[in-house]
Amino acid sequence: MPELLLLILISLLKGGLVLGLVVLPGAVVSVYYERKVSAWIQHRIGPNRTGPFGILQPFADVAKLLLKEDIIPTDANKGFHFFAPLIAVTTAVAAFAVTPFGNYIMVGTTRIDLAVAPNINVALLYVFGVGSVAVYGITFAGWSSSNKFSLLGGLRSASQMISYELCMGLSVIGVIMMAGSLNLNDIVKNQADLKWNLFFQPLGFIVFFVAGFAETNRAPFDLPEAEPELVGGYHTEYSGMKFGMFFLAEYGHMVASAAMTTTLFLGGWQLPIPASVLAPIGLVEGSIVLGLLQFGTFFAKIAVMCFVFIWVRWSLPRFRYDQLMNLGWRVMMPLALVNIILTTIVMAFLR
Amino acid sequence: MISLYLPIVGTIIVGVLFGVVMMKLHEVLGPRRANNEKLSTYESGMEPISSVKDRHSVKFYLVAMLFILFDIEIVFMYPWAVQFKHLGAQGVIAMILFMVMLFVGFIYIVRKGALEWD
Amino acid sequence: MSLNSLLFFLFAVGAIATGIVMITRKNAVTSAVFLIAHFFCLSALYLSLQAQLLALLQILVYAGAIMVLVVFVIMLLNLGAEEKASETLNIRGLLGITVAGVLGVQLLAVFMARPSGHNELPPIATSNGTVEALGRALFTDYIFPFEAISLLLLAAIIGAVLLAKRHLEQVEAPKNISTDDISVQHQLSDKPVH
Numbered sequence: 001m002p003e004l005l006l007l008i009l010i011s012l013l014k015g016g017l018v019l020g021l022v023v024l025p026g027a028v029v030s031v032y033y034e035r036k037v038s039a040w041i042q043h044r045i046g047p048n049r050t051g052p053f054g055i056l057q058p059f060a061d062v063a064k065l066l067l068k069e070d071i072i073p074t075d076a077n078k079g080f081h082f083f084a085p086l087i088a089v090t091t092a093v094a095a096f097a098v099t100p101f102g103n104y105i106m107v108g109t110t111r112i113d114l115a116v117a118p119n120i121n122v123a124l125l126y127v128f129g130v131g132s133v134a135v136y137g138i139t140f141a142g143w144s145s146s147n148k149f150s151l152l153g154g155l156r157s158a159s160q161m162i163s164y165e166l167c168m169g170l171s172v173i174g175v176i177m178m179a180g181s182l183n184l185n186d187i188v189k190n191q192a193d194l195k196w197n198l199f200f201q202p203l204g205f206i207v208f209f210v211a212g213f214a215e216t217n218r219a220p221f222d223l224p225e226a227e228p229e230l231v232g233g234y235h236t237e238y239s240g241m242k243f244g245m246f247f248l249a250e251y252g253h254m255v256a257s258a259a260m261t262t263t264l265f266l267g268g269w270q271l272p273i274p275a276s277v278l279a280p281i282g283l284v285e286g287s288i289v290l291g292l293l294q295f296g297t298f299f300a301k302i303a304v305m306c307f308v309f310i311w312v313r314w315s316l317p318r319f320r321y322d323q324l325m326n327l328g329w330r331v332m333m334p335l336a337l338v339n340i341i342l343t344t345i346v347m348a349f350l351r
Numbered sequence: 352m353i354s355l356y357l358p359i360v361g362t363i364i365v366g367v368l369f370g371v372v373m374m375k376l377h378e379v380l381g382p383r384r385a386n387n388e389k390l391s392t393y394e395s396g397m398e399p400i401s402s403v404k405d406r407h408s409v410k411f412y413l414v415a416m417l418f419i420l421f422d423i424e425i426v427f428m429y430p431w432a433v434q435f436k437h438l439g440a441q442g443v444i445a446m447i448l449f450m451v452m453l454f455v456g457f458i459y460i461v462r463k464g465a466l467e468w469d
Numbered sequence: 470m471s472l473n474s475l476l477f478f479l480f481a482v483g484a485i486a487t488g489i490v491m492i493t494r495k496n497a498v499t500s501a502v503f504l505i506a507h508f509f510c511l512s513a514l515y516l517s518l519q520a521q522l523l524a525l526l527q528i529l530v531y532a533g534a535i536m537v538l539v540v541f542v543i544m545l546l547n548l549g550a551e552e553k554a555s556e557t558l559n560i561r562g563l564l565g566i567t568v569a570g571v572l573g574v575q576l577l578a579v580f581m582a583r584p585s586g587h588n589e590l591p592p593i594a595t596s597n598g599t600v601e602a603l604g605r606a607l608f609t610d611y612i613f614p615f616e617a618i619s620l621l622l623l624a625a626i627i628g629a630v631l632l633a634k635r636h637l638e639q640v641e642a643p644k645n646i647s648t649d650d651i652s653v654q655h656q657l658s659d660k661p662v663h
Contacts (some may be wrong), residue, residue, distance in 0.1 A: 003472065005477060007354055007357055007472070008357065008361070010358070010361075011357040011358045011360060011361025011362075012361045012364060012365060013360065013361075014361055015358065015361035015363070015364060015366070016356045016364035016365050018362055018365075019362075019365050019366065019369055022457060030468050035495060040519075044532025048424070055434055065377070066373075066376060066377050066381070067380055067381060067382075068377075068381055069381045069382050069383065069384060069385075070377055070378050070381045070383075071385070071389060072390070073390055073391065073393075074387075074390045074391065074392075075391075075392050076359055077498075079499075082374065083502075085370065085374065086367060086370040086374070086402030089366060089370040089373075090363060090367065090370060091366075092366075093362060093363075093365065094359070094362055094363045094366055095371065097358065097359045097362040097363075097364070098359070111572075115364075116358045116359070116361075116362055117355060117356060117357075117358040117359045119355060120356065120359075120519050120601055121600060122521045122524075122525045122600060123527070125429065125522070125525040126359070126525060127439040128529055128533075129525055129528040129529045129532070129533060131529070131533075132528075132529060132532070132534065132537075133532060133533060135533070135537055136502075136505070136537075137542070138384035138541070139537075140543075141538060145392075145546045146392055147392050147393055147394070148394070149393070149394075150396065151544075155411055155541075155545075158411075158415075158537065159410075159414045159415070159439065162414065162534070162537060163414060166418060166421050166425065169422070169425040170425055170428075173425075173429070173432045176422035176429065176433060177432045177435045177436075178432075180405050180433055180436050181433060182429065182600055186468065187528070201442030208380050215391075219617070220540065228426060229395065230353030233372075236393055237393060239393070240377045240381050241376070241381075242374055242377065244373070244377075245370055245373065245374065264605055275410065287364065322467075325414075325466060326466065329460075329462060330459075330464045330466065332521060333457065335404050335458070336452070337385050337450065337454065339423065339456075340428070340450070341450065342444070344435075344443060344447075347435065347436075348440075348443055352474075353473055353513075353516050353517050354472060355474050355498050355507070356486070356513075358525060391474075392634055407656065409633050410540055411545070412538065412541060412542065412545075412633065413629065413630070413633040415537055415541050416536040416538060416629040416633070417533055417536075417626065417630075418537070418538075419530075419534045419538060420532055420622050420625050420626050420629065422529070422530060422533075422534045422563055422620075423530060423534075423622060424528055424619070424622055426529065426530060427607075427615065427618070428604045429522075429600065430522065430600050430601075430604030430607055431607070431608060433601055433604050434601060434604035434605055434608060435599045437605070438604075438605075438608050438609075441608065441609070442608045445608055445612055445615065445616065446490070446512075448616055448619070449616065449619045450617070452620060452622070452623050453623075453638035455623060456626040456627070457632045459626065459627060459630065460626065460630055463634060463636075465633065465655045466633060
């Protein structure tokens, strides 16, 4: 019994750590990052009143959202109106449970893996599973509001997300073939010495990355919340922190998407320096310094990917819905299939 | 073995708790000055006309159905991709046959115009 | 009691509880949510049997794909509140009770057949459920069923498109409508929105 309690306590602690150290800072930083980068792109200054360089802006946002009135429309289904943002934020947090933030460090003789749940053999499938459950948050939000705009936004979003989920699922097959494993840490280890999957799977990378935009409902695929057509889309009837939960979830999903792209295609926590160079200067596997460096490298790569996400959002116009679905089904799906066939042929001949 | 997966459950519980705490905090901190107008369904300043219980395009169902079918096809590719290096020629031929079937289905969908959004 | 069996009982109780809640709710969407929760419990049960791939497929395919369609259909059909609850004992109910009874007897028979407690996993099971083992089995011993599945899925795709396409064509080409076809007229009168 005490053994089980300890295990549960450690699990909750790990969950709390990933929320406190990765998801919330990630969301907070990317909110500020988005505002500053968009301002830079549009030749504005951006937030500069709250704290030095406006770095307290995200906290001001949170305070504002908390102090707003909570409006639940009379026609809404109250239970689901509360439940929907909960699904959205939970899936955003849960997506990080299997991400490898680094390899491992040795403290004395105990090995500490730099991940919440390391050594999960089916980690990649878990990530897709979380992604497919995230669809419900938006669908229920749209449905429970009893509002035409919300319902249409929710429906569109769900159709869009499931369509692009297929492309995402197909685009990683090549990566799995190369690594021979669904374990994310194995996939990262397979990309050692700058042998990033990006160079071997450029087509898969493009499909995965584009699908990532659609999965996170970000521009140019933010059809669910296209203001000219659907007002606020699925969150039209949400206010205050309940809206804030969707807001947080969007940024959480963006960081998660960047983290997955990094893990699968950009070498994850691998430093851009071969291990043969690092080993002579004392940076061997398991040393704390190397662990921290890997952790830093991983987040630097995520920051770059997030920058691309923001850059694209503020540069490209929104797609029309038929264009979006056509792109997903008629362009991305065949491209992903071609990628699998090409990988099969090349790998069969190289053998 | 199942204990490996407990941290995932822990993360999910923490996520749920965080969401509940934040939203309840908001309910406590936020002001309450509701009136009928404010609580009515938003429709760009108009009185809401007709209900949401309208009929929707069959395409949404079609997309969902096709998604299930393709999802199942993709799911079969994962074990194959993991074992690819050990399966040899037999595995390649098996998957090519499978992919041909998938492609036939795909071309059928496109030719039938099932994915035309107008 | 080992950790594994403790977790098994936890999730088994969870699965039964969510299942019962699912069939007793009047609101169909609530039922759907509890069905999804039930799938999660089932997934955990698969995990306790060391079947990792199956556990994740349960979430990916059932909770993530099939339930999306179910939720779509329930939400957009919008059954009125009065239509849902007014089902009294009729032929369908009787049939349901009969089938449940037969299933109950079967389950009882299965339990009685094995009175001695074989609640330890046979050792071979630990590596049987991994993706690697499943892939090996699927592409060596079960290659014919695998290819047959692709044919089955192709048939299902064609069926889905035919089913949906019939409606689309009727809406687009009004000349095919005969006046006595009420369902088609109804479709035309309130053209679907998308």
